[in-house]
Structure formats: C-alpha cells, structure tokens
Amino acid sequence: MTTINIDPITRIEGHLKVEVIVADGEVKEARCSGTLYRGFEQILVGRHPLDAPIITQRVCGVCPAVHATASAQCIDAALGIAANVPANGRILRNLILGSNFLQSHILHFYHLAALDYVDVTKVAKYRGSDPTLNSIKQFIKRGELAPFVPRYEGDYRLSDAVDREAVAHYVKALEMRRKAHEMLAIFGGKMPHQVGIVPGGVTSGPNVDQIANFLWRLNEIRDFINTVYLPDVIAVAKAYGDYAEIGKGVGRWLAYGVFDMGTTDVPVAQRQRLLPQGVADASHQLADVDEAAITEEVERSWYSDACGGKHPSAGATIPEPDKAAAYSWLKAPRYQGKPHEVGPLARVVVSYLRGVAPIKAAVDGVLAELKAEPGALNSVLGRHAARAIEAKFVADAMADWVTQLKPGERFCADQVIPETGQGAGLVDGPRGALGHWTTLENGRIANYQLVVPTTWNGSPADGAGQPGPIEQALLGAKVRDEANPFEIVRIVRSFDPCLACAVHLVTARGRELGKFRVL
Amino acid sequence: MPPRATRKAKTKEYPAIWLQCAGCSGCSVALLNAVSPTAKNVIVDQVVPGSHVSLKFHPTVMAGSGEMALSMTEAPAAPPSGYLLIVEGAVPTAHKRFGAVGEKEGQPLDMAGKVRELARNAMAVIAIGTCSSFGGIPAAEPNPTGCKPVTEILKEAGITTPVINIPGCPPHPDWFVGTVASLLLFGLPQAQELDVVRRPKRFFGRLIHENCPRRADFEAGKFARKVGEPGCLYELGCRGPITSADCPERMFNAAVNWCIKAGSPCMGCVEPEFPDVVSPLYRKTEEKDLPCIRLTAEGTLRAVKRPAAVES
Numbered sequence: 132m133t134t135i136n137i138d139p140i141t142r143i144e145g146h147l148k149v150e151v152i153v154a155d156g157e158v159k160e161a162r163c164s165g166t167l168y169r170g171f172e173q174i175l176v177g178r179h180p181l182d183a184p185i186i187t188q189r190v191c192g193v194c195p196a197v198h199a200t201a202s203a204q205c206i207d208a209a210l211g212i213a214a215n216v217p218a219n220g221r222i223l224r225n226l227i228l229g230s231n232f233l234q235s236h237i238l239h240f241y242h243l244a245a246l247d248y249v250d251v252t253k254v255a256k257y258r259g260s261d262p263t264l265n266s267i268k269q270f271i272k273r274g275e276l277a278p279f280v281p282r283y284e285g286d287y288r289l290s291d292a293v294d295r296e297a298v299a300h301y302v303k304a305l306e307m308r309r310k311a312h313e314m315l316a317i318f319g320g321k322m323p324h325q326v327g328i329v330p331g332g333v334t335s336g337p338n339v340d341q342i343a344n345f346l347w348r349l350n351e352i353r354d355f356i357n358t359v360y361l362p363d364v365i366a367v368a369k370a371y372g373d374y375a376e377i378g379k380g381v382g383r384w385l386a387y388g389v390f391d392m393g394t395t396d397v398p399v400a401q402r403q404r405l406l407p408q409g410v411a412d413a414s415h416q417l418a419d420v421d422e423a424a425i426t427e428e429v430e431r432s433w434y435s436d437a438c439g440g441k442h443p444s445a446g447a448t449i450p451e452p453d454k455a456a457a458y459s460w461l462k463a464p465r466y467q468g469k470p471h472e473v474g475p476l477a478r479v480v481v482s483y484l485r486g487v488a489p490i491k492a493a494v495d496g497v498l499a500e501l502k503a504e505p506g507a508l509n510s511v512l513g514r515h516a517a518r519a520i521e522a523k524f525v526a527d528a529m530a531d532w533v534t535q536l537k538p539g540e541r542f543c544a545d546q547v548i549p550e551t552g553q554g555a556g557l558v559d560g561p562r563g564a565l566g567h568w569t570t571l572e573n574g575r576i577a578n579y580q581l582v583v584p585t586t587w588n589g590s591p592a593d594g595a596g597q598p599g600p601i602e603q604a605l606l607g608a609k610v611r612d613e614a615n616p617f618e619i620v621r622i623v624r625s626f627d628p629c630l631a632c633a634v635h636l637v638t639a640r641g642r643e644l645g646k647f648r649v650l
Numbered sequence: 651m652p653p654r655a656t657r658k659a660k661t662k663e664y665p666a667i668w669l670q671c672a673g674c675s676g677c678s679v680a681l682l683n684a685v686s687p688t689a690k691n692v693i694v695d696q697v698v699p700g701s702h703v704s705l706k707f708h709p710t711v712m713a714g715s716g717e718m719a720l721s722m723t724e725a726p727a728a729p730p731s732g733y734l735l736i737v738e739g740a741v742p743t744a745h746k747r748f749g750a751v752g753e754k755e756g757q758p759l760d761m762a763g764k765v766r767e768l769a770r771n772a773m774a775v776i777a778i779g780t781c782s783s784f785g786g787i788p789a790a791e792p793n794p795t796g797c798k799p800v801t802e803i804l805k806e807a808g809i810t811t812p813v814i815n816i817p818g819c820p821p822h823p824d825w826f827v828g829t830v831a832s833l834l835l836f837g838l839p840q841a842q843e844l845d846v847v848r849r850p851k852r853f854f855g856r857l858i859h860e861n862c863p864r865r866a867d868f869e870a871g872k873f874a875r876k877v878g879e880p881g882c883l884y885e886l887g888c889r890g891p892i893t894s895a896d897c898p899e900r901m902f903n904a905a906v907n908w909c910i911k912a913g914s915p916c917m918g919c920v921e922p923e924f925p926d927v928v929s930p931l932y933r934k935t936e937e938k939d940l941p942c943i944r945l946t947a948e949g950t951l952r953a954v955k956r957p958a959a960v961e962s
Contacts, residue, residue, distance in 0.1 A: 141709045141719050144675045146750065167749045168742075169672050170794025174787070179930030185917065186925065189787040192676020192820060238682075246713045263690075270694045275663050275704040277722065278693065282713035302690050309683050309904075316903035320912030322683070323676040323820050327912055329932075334877055335913035344906070433747065450794065452747040543877045620715055 142243040144193050144629040147589055149601065151619060153610050158619075161598065161605035163589045165460035168433070172448040175579035180206050180548060180571055181330055183579065187567065190583065191629055192323040193238070196231035196315065197389075197560030198567075198581075199328040200224055204395055205567040206330040209554030214396035215544035220332025222532050223318050223542060225390045225405075226345065227327055228560075229529045230315035233352055234308045234322075235561035236475070236522040237360065239627045240515060241304035247621050248367050249297040250287035251279045257295055263302050264295060283615040288370045297366075300359055307355045314348045317341050332543035337536040346533050353526045356519070364519045368501055368512045375503055378511035378604045378622040381470050382413035384477035385587070387420060387566070389559035390528070398422065399557045405528050406521070406559065409481035410466065413509065417484045422557060425566070427582065428463040428593040431456060438462070439594070444555065444568040446580040463590040463599060464582050472600040473563025473587045474626060476508065479517040489527070493520040511625040518627070548574050560584060562627050585629040601626055662701050664834065665733040667723055667768055668708040671761040672749050672788040672797050673739025676820040677779040678710050684823035685904050692827060701834040703734070709751075720752045720759070723768060732773030734833070735811075737800050740781040740788045741765055744796030765800060766807045774838060775800060775813045778826055783815035784847070784922040791926050801848065812838055815848040819919035822900055825853045845894070847922055853900075858890035858916050861898040878913060887932040889918030 146167035152160040171190055175183060184202040188195035203224070207213040255271045257264045270276075289297060312322040318333065318341065319325030327333045368375070387399055388408035399408055400419040408420045427446055429439035434457075435449040443464075451457070463470070471477075482490040497516050498505060507513060552571040559565065563584030570578040590599035598606065601623060608618050670678070682689045687697055693711070696702050705711065707722040714722070741762050742748035750758035769775050777800040780786035789797035801813050816825050829850055832839065845851050859865065867873070867882040874881040882888070893916055901908040909916055918928045925931065 141712050141715050144710065146670075148750075148753065167672060168747075168795060169788045169797075170792075173792060173794045174790045177791075179933065181932045182925075182930055185931055186787060186790075189674050189676070189819065192674040192679045195674075195676065242682075242711070251713075266695055270702075273661055273663075273702065275702065277665075277704050277706045278708055278712035280713060281718045281722075283715075283718075305682065305688065305690055309685070309688075312683050313903045313906050316907045316912075318912070320907050320909045320914050321902035323674075323679050326909045326914035326917075329877060329914075331877065336878065452745045541878075545876060 142246065143624060143627070144191060147585070147628055149605065149619070149623055151605050153613060156610055158605050158608045158610065161602040162458055163461075163591060163599055163602050164458045165589065168450060168452075168460040170448070170450070172579055172581065175576050178576050180209060180569070180574075180576055181546060183567075183569065183576065184328055184330070185326075187581065188324050190581065193629060194231060194235055194560045194562060195324050196228045196319065196322075196328070197558060197565055199325060200228050201556035201558045201560075201565045201567040203328050203330050203556065204558060205554040205556030205569050207395065207554065208556070209552035209569050209571050210330055210547060210549060211552065212331055212544045212547065214394060216332050216395065217541040217544065218535075219336060219537055219540050219542040220544070221391055221395070222535055223333045223337065224328050225532055226529060227315055227319045227325060227333075229390065229525050229532075230311050230319075231322075232525050232561050233356075233522055234311035234315070236518045237304050237308045237311065237355075239518065239561075240360065240364065241301050242308075243627070244515065244624050245297065245301060246279065246282065247617060247624060248287070248371060249289060249301070250294055251298055252276070253287075253291055253294045254298050256291065261299065263299055267298060267302075283617050283620070285612060285615050286617045289366070293366055293370070297363060300363055303355070303359065307352055310348045311352055314345050314352075317345050329543065329546075331546045332541075334543065336540070336542040337538050339538055342533055342536055342538075346530065349526065349529055349533065353523075353530065356523050356526055361519050361523065364515050365497070365500060368516065371512070372501070374511040374621065375501070375507040375513065376510060377608060377618060378514075378625055379509050380472040380476075380604045381600045382509060383466075383469055383471045384411045384480045385420070385466055385471035385473050385564050386478045386481045387557040387559050387564045388481075389478070390525070405525070406478045406482055407485050407487065409485060410471070411477075411480050411484055415484060417481065420557075422555065424467045425582070426465055426468070428465060430463070430594040431591040432459050432462050433457045434462065443566060443580040443582050444553070444570070446568070446578075448580070459591040461586050461590050462582075463593040464587050465593060465597075468595070470590060470593070470597055470599050470603070471587060473559075473584050474514065475517040475521045475561075476514045477563060478559060479521060480508065489524050490520065493523065511621055514625040514627075550574055562629050563587060583629065585626075588626045589628055601628070661696060663704045664701060665704050665706050666736060667706050667733060668736040668738065669723075669751060669761070669764060669768065670709050671737060671739035671751070671765070671782070672742050672795065673779060673781050675710055675738070677738045678708070680820035681823050681826055683903055684827055687827060692830070697827075698831055698834050703830065703834075706733075716752075717754065720754060723764070732771070734830075735768045735772035735775045736778055737765060737775060737782045738778050740785050740797035740799060741803050742788070742795035742797050743803075744794075748795040762803055765803050766809065769800075769804055769809050769811050772811050774833065775804070775811055776826070776829060777801070777813055777815045779821055780817040780819045780919055780924055783817040783849075784924070786819060787925060813848055814839065814844065814850065817849060817920040818895070819924065821920075822853070822897070822902060824900060825850070828852065849894075849920070853896055854894045854920060856894060856896065858893045858895060858897055858910075861896075862890050862910060863898060864910060883910060883913075883915040885934050886915045887917075887930070887934055888915035889921070889928050889935065890916040892923075892935070893918040893921055895920045
C-alpha cells in the first residue's frame with residue numbers, strides 16, 4: 132500500500148484541504164478542511180451598516196457581487212427600507228449579479244475545471260494557421276510549460292481535433308469572462324469588488340448608451356454559451372461518460388433562489404425569483420425553504436463549542452485553533468439537521484421540480500443527447516451540465532431585464548440608519564446558497580454572520596458524524612492510479628469550491644487519521 | 651514583429667512564483683481582466699519581445715496539484731538569474747493554523763514562513779493588492795489573525811530583497827502588467843520612481859482629486875447629499891482628496907467605468923489607511939490634517955501643496 136499526499140489542490144478559490152483514505156482502490160474515508168481563517172465576522176462588529184456590502188465582498192474576489200447582493204438585502208431589511216428599493220435598483224442589482232454568474236460559470240468550466248480533461252500539449256502537433264493555436268505551439272516549443280505542466284498524467288481522452296478546439300476555447304473564454312466583467316462594470320463601476328450595489332438600491336441610474344453597451348456584450352456572451360460552452364460540455368460528457376456515475380452527492384439540495392422579480396420585503400419562501408427557492412431530495416420531494424431550520428455545528432471546526440448548534444442570526448465566531456477534535460475552519464451548516472448540497476445543480480433540480488419550462492427543456496435535451504436518465508444529474512458531469520444550462524437561462528433573462536430599465540427614474544431608496552435593527556439576506560450565488568445575517572445596535576453592526584456556499588458543500592462532519600457533501604461525494608470513489616488521482620480532483624472541482632483546496636490520499640493504515648474517522 | 655526563429659533564439663525566461671496568502675483571489679481575477687496585453691499574452695507569449703514570464707506557481711491557474719505543485723516553489727533559481735516573487739493577500743502571523751499555502755510531509759506550510767523562504771533569493775517581490783502591500787481588509791480592526799504586509803514580514807526577518815507595492819482592492823491590471831514590463835525592459839526601479847510607500851509613481855503619483863471629473867462640482871461647492879444626486883461626492887465620504895492613483899484617467903474594465911463615474915465615492919482602497927482610517931466608508935472625512943487638503947475657516951476645502959515625499 133502506498134501513501135500519497137496531494138496538497139494543495141489548485142484551480143479552486145481559496146484554501147481548502149481534503150484528505151481521503153484509499154483502500155483496495157476505493158475511497159473509504161474523506162475529510163474536508165478549510166485552512167484559511169480571516170475573521171470577517173469579527174472585523175464587521177462595530178462598523179457602520181452601509182459598509183457591510185463593501186467589506187463582505189472581500190470574502191471572495193471571484194463572486195463578490197453575490198456577497199454585495201446578500202449584504203445589501205440584509206442591510207435593507209435591518210434599515211427597514213427593503214420595500215422602498217425602486218424597480219431600477221432591483222433590476223440593476225440583478226444585472227450586476229447576473230454578469231457575475233456568467234463570468235463565474237465560464238471561468239469555472241474553462242479555466243478551473245478544463246485542465247483535468249483537456250491536454251494543452253497536444254497543440255504541439257498543430258499544423259493549421261490559427262494564430263492563437265500557433266502562439267501556444269510556440270510556447271510549447273520553447274519548453275517552459277508552466278503553469279500547464281506538471282499535472283496528472285494518463286487520462287486525457289479527447290481526440291486531437293476536439294482537444295485543440297478546447298484549447299482555443301480556453302483562450303476565447305478568457306475574453307468572454309473579461310467581457311462579462313466589463314458588462315458588470317457598466318453598472319457596478321468596476322470588477323472585482325463592484326461599488327454599484329448599496330443598501331437601498333444602486334449608486335447610479337441607467338442611461339441609453341449603457342443599455343446598448345450592456346446588451347451587445349451580453350449578446351456576444353450568449354452566442355458563446357450557445358455555440359461553444361454548451362457544446363463543449365456535451366463533448367466532454369461524451370468522452371468522459373463514466374463521470375455521470377462518479378461523484379454522487381448527498382442527494383439533498385438546497386436553493387434560496389436568485390434574481391428577485393418582485394419585492395424583497397417578504398421571507399425567502401414567498402419571493403418571486405427567476406431561479407426559485409426550494410429544498411429537494413433524490414425521491415423528488417420538494418418543499419419551501421424554512422430559514423429557521425438552518426443551524427451551524429462546530430464539533431469538528433476550530434471554533435469554541437459555544438458557537439455550535441445555533442441559528443446563524445444568533446451565531447457566534449470564537450476561533451479556537453488548537454481545538455483537538457477539529458479539522459476545519461469551516462463550520463458545518465445543516466438544514467433540519469442534515470447536510471445539503473448547494474450550487475447550480477441544486478438550483479436546476481429545484482427549478483426542474485417546480486416546472487420552470489426552459490430549465491426543464493434544457494435538462495431533458497441534454498439527457499436525451501447523452502442517452503442518460505435523470506439520476507445521472509447527481510454526478511460530476513451533472514454539475515458541469517447544470518452550470519452551463521443555468522448560464523444560458525440567466526443570460527437569456529438578462530436580455531429581457533436590460534430593456535426594462537427606465538432611464539431618469541429612481542434607482543436608490545433613502546438610506547435611514549436606525550438605532551437598532553435585524554436583517555437577513557438569503558440569495559443564491561454562482562456557487563450556491565449564501566446567507567448574511569445581522570443585528571444592529573446603536574446604529575452600528577453588533578453581530579454579523581455569513582454562511583457561504585462552500586461552507587455547505589465543503590463542511591466537515593457534524594456532531595452526529597454526518598460527513599459534508601463533498602466528503603460524501605468522495606466516499607466510494609474508485610481511484611485507478613494513486614499517483615494520478617484524477618477522480619478525486621474532478622469530484623472536488625465539480626462543486627466549484629470557493630477555497631484553494633488540498634487533497635490527501637492515504638492508505639487505510641495511513642497516518643494518524645484514526646482520530647478523524649468519519650465513517 | 652520579428653521573425654519567429656530569431657525571437658525564439660533570444661527568449662529569456664523569467665520564472666515567477668505567485669503566492670496566495672490571506673486574500674480573496676480578487677487580484678488574480680483582476681489580472682485576468684487585462685486588455686492589452688491580455689492575461690494570455692502575459693502567461694503564454696513574450697510579454698515584451700525576447701522575454702517570457704514563466705508562471706511556475708499560481709494556485710488558481712496551474713494544472714498541477716499537491717506536492718507536484720508545491721515542488722515548483724522549491725529551489726527556484728538562485729541569483730543572479732533569479733525569479734520574481736508575487737504575493738497576493740496579507741500574511742497572517744498570530745497562529746500558524748490561520749493560513750497554510752499547502753502541506754508537506756504531513757506538516758502545514760505556514761504563509762509567513764513561505765514568504766520569507768521565497769523572498770530571500772528573489773530578484774524582487776511584488777506585493778499585489780492592498781492586503782499584501784499594507785494589510786488591507788484582513789488586517790482591519792481587530793485584526794483577528796495578526797495579518798501583516800509583506801514589507802513588515804521581510805523587515806522583521808532582515809530580508810533586503812526590493813519590494814514593489816501595487817495596492818488596490820483589487821489593483822488595476824495595467825498597474826501590475828506595466829510594473830512587470832518595466833522590470834523586464836529596464837530592470838529594478840530607481841528609488842525616485844517609487845513613492846514613500848513603495849508604489850510606482852507612474853501609477854500612484856497624483857491624487858484622484860486632481861483629475862476627478864467632478865472636480866468642477868467640488869470647486870463650485872455643489873455636493874451630492876444622497877446616493878444618486880449629481881455633484882461632488884465629498885459629503886458622501888469620497889476619499890479622492892487623500893488618495894493617489896490614476897483611476898480617473900485609466901478607468902477600469904476596458905475603461906468602461908470607475909467608482910466615481912458610477913456614483914460611488916472613492917474609498918481610498920490604494921492607501922495604507924484602507925479600510926480602518928477611512929471608515930465609515932460612506933461618511934464625510936472629519937478634516938483635520940489631511941495630507942493635501944485643508945478645511946478653511948469657512949468650512950470649504952482647499953488644496954494645499956503635497957508633502958515632499960509624495961511629490962512626483
């Protein structure tokens with residue numbers, strides 16, 4: 132038996148470590164650890180409520196717009212102004228967030244995930260006249276292959292022609308995701324870390340030239356999604372068909388929903404959203420989200436046990452880096468006491484079960500093309516397909532919204548700061564369900580708690596011994612070559628974790644992992 | 651463009667190692683927004699003729715994982731050939747567990763240790779972003795993880811490798827690309843090319859207030875009092891009068907917009923004072939001794955001569 136350590140996993144955001152124990156070629160145990168603590172919740176205490184969207188965006192430079200959205204909705208509620216956000220403000224917030232969705236999904240597939248499936252070095256054999264491919268051929272000939280090599284070897288299955296096309300699309304996708312940020316900046320000022328979304332609405336109103344500018348960048352991206360992104364996902368799925376069986380998750384999905392179509396002054400279960408809220412399970416049971424059913428456990432997290440078992444609105448964050456039983460900086464959020472997967476797959480499952488027609492048609496179309504059953508969605512390939520399907524759905528909707536903007540009309544409600552207040556902002560971001568909760572006292576933030584998507588997906592085990600969703604997706608995975616454990620990184624990356632991640636493979640008799648056993 | 655063959659023969663490889671510490675990856679994402687050259691040009695092509703930046707280690711971009719990836723940070727070339735170290739994010743120091751860049755032989759590699767190890771032999775260190783340059787958001791009160799800027803980590807360890815700070819939350823990609831191009835074309839910056847906080851004056855040499863498109867409103871005393879009102883944003887907390895960067899001329903994201911054009915006050919994100927000293931962000935600065943602005947007895951603002959250290 133061999134012991135293999137892999138650390139860090141790259142091409143994900145931030146710092147996350149996953150350790151798995153492999154015996155007889157199969158993952159027997161898995162544990163997922165956040166390895167960076169910055170203390171945002173402590174930093175927010177005592178600050179002015181209007182600063183919260185600016186500060187919390189800095190949690191993540193890849194999906195800041197959803198933190199700004201959740202935070203602004205949270206502060207809207209705490210200020211008691213949620214009902215006053217003008218239609219222009221609501222739509223512009225949606226367009227800013229929607230642009231971030233497109234950027235994030237394209238970036239994830241091409242720049243974070245694709246190098247697990249696409250072999251850049253095959254371009255060395257290229258004989259055509261495409262300048263992009265020829266510049267990459269020159270790069271390969273010079274012989275300094277970083278950052279594309281070293282890498283795992285032995286399972287790149289695309290034909291030379293499809294592979295070359297995918298490499299060209301990797302470069303094209305860089306341009307597309309850049310344009311998605313330009314779209315966002317038209318209304319958000321700049322990106323990453325936009326400045327447009329503020330409590331009450333947004334900082335500037337739409338002009339006709341901005342609308343036209345936005346629409347035509349969007350149309351270019353829509354063409355890319357339809358003619359490049361979706362076909363590439365299908366091409367990868369056809370070559371790696373076994374990944375429709377690999378990476379099955381917990382089979383419970385949670386979505387808060389996203390893109391408000393009406394007032395935000397009602398609980399999440401009553402919101403009209405483009406992508407609807409819901410909690411679903413593998414037997415197709417669907418229920419409304421009950422915010423009160425969310426708790427955070429800390430038995431295996433580096434926080435004082437006093438922080439555990441609480442609803443986030445009453446949550447606490449007291450670090451205890453030397454806590455013996457802990458292995459992660461992530462808390463373990465649970466819904467009705469159970470781990471739930473969040474993200475594009477969760478939203479697509481919920482939308483499908485709610486009968487959202489374009490989503491249902493797109494899912495059925497992809498399944499038919501791949502000759503797969505609906506159960507295949509709960510897999511590595513299912514997550515990639517859900518992301519692409521959602522990108523198309525959101526982009527199409529954005530083209531409608533941008534023409535609903537009314538130049539000259541209000542875009543921000545008056546910001547009145549009360550002495551006390553409470554608020555919650557629950558909204559789905561590119562990577563899943565995101566919640567911000569706050570309590571104001573003396574006109575300042577007295578408590579601020581965040582439960583971010585990767586806390587759901589990457590959570591450690593809880594007190595009941597239930598592993599988190601990524602941990603569970605790893606369990607039972609076959610590892611063909613322990614020196615090149617493609618299966619592990621492909622499973623972890625299919626969740627698009629917003630943390631840099633580290634994976635360890637150790638044998639069943641491996642190092643001191645016994646004390647962390649999760650089975 | 652010279653013929654391919656001669657370019658190939660002359661290509662000099664500049665290895666670069668990009669460490670991510672206590673940050674958000676926003677600086678890396680910002681670099682992907684570079685327009686000309688593009689991120690692809692920087693990574694794959696000769697960013698200036700005859701020179702190629704070989705990105706040996708970058709956690710968000712690189713193909714390899716685990717020790718395979720970490721091995722790229724070991725034994726990088728010693729001087730004089732050297733390598734460039736780029737640090738994104740502040741460096742947590744209060745506890746080793748607050749931040750690891752990875753793990754080796756079962757032991758976490760703490761960020762401060764890795765920064766020191768790699769900075770020692772680097773030809774230069776670029777601290778990209780405000781966290782790495784000055785501490786930024788993770789070092790904000792109460793600084794729960796003891797985050798420090800790169801310069802402080804190096805100073806404590808007696809490491810004298812030159813550091814260039816490219817702050818901004820995140821920085822404009824041109825500031826980074828321009829600084830790298832300058833290193834490749836002209837070598838290390840001369841002392842007079844950097845300001846007192848080691849920022850290239852080329853990009854950080856003038857106050858935002860000097861070139862602000864709303865300057866006329868400021869002079870006319872026409873101030874916005876609520877979000878969305880026309881006029882100078884000073885009353886809404888604009889830090890343009892105390893913030894040095896070329897944002898008004900350069901603008902962001904292919905120059906489609908920037909903070910003040912979008913109706914948002916400047917938050918001073920390129921300054922060492924961000925975010926604590928300028929907090930609350932949307933409240934007017936209480937003028938006392940701003941470096942370049944004085945409040946007159948009548949309650950209006952007046953520009954004054956900048957301190958000599960910031961003169962360009």
